[in-house]
Amino acid sequence: MGIIRIIVHDMDKPLTAANTPAGQHRTASQPDTPRRLSADDLLAGQRRVLIEHRGQAYTLSRTRQDKLILTK
Numbered sequence: 739m740g741i742i743r744i745i746v747h748d749m750d751k752p753l754t755a756a757n758t759p760a761g762q763h764r765t766a767s768q769p770d771t772p773r774r775l776s777a778d779d780l781l782a783g784q785r786r787v788l789i790e791h792r793g794q795a796y797t798l799s800r801t802r803q804d805k806l807i808l809t810k
Contacts, residue, residue, distance in 0.1 A: 777806060 781787050781800055789796045789808075799807045 777800070780798065786797055786799045789798055794810065797809050799809070801807060
């Protein structure tokens with residue numbers, strides 16, 4: 739199982755060079771909309787994927803009822 743790094747942004751704070759990951763700078767013409775990821779793409783055929791956030795590992799799991807659960 740691989741680790742996918744997801745960067746979380748506080749939507750109450752504007753994106754600036756200081757809090758935007760390198761290579762993902764926004765310009766005034768780009769809307770401030772969240773990036774949409776397909777659960778199928780994220781899980782890549784697996785039932786679970788590990789997500790690393792601030793040094794902590796979280797598990798995103800797909801249940802038998804095809805629901806998603808995020809646990810620490």
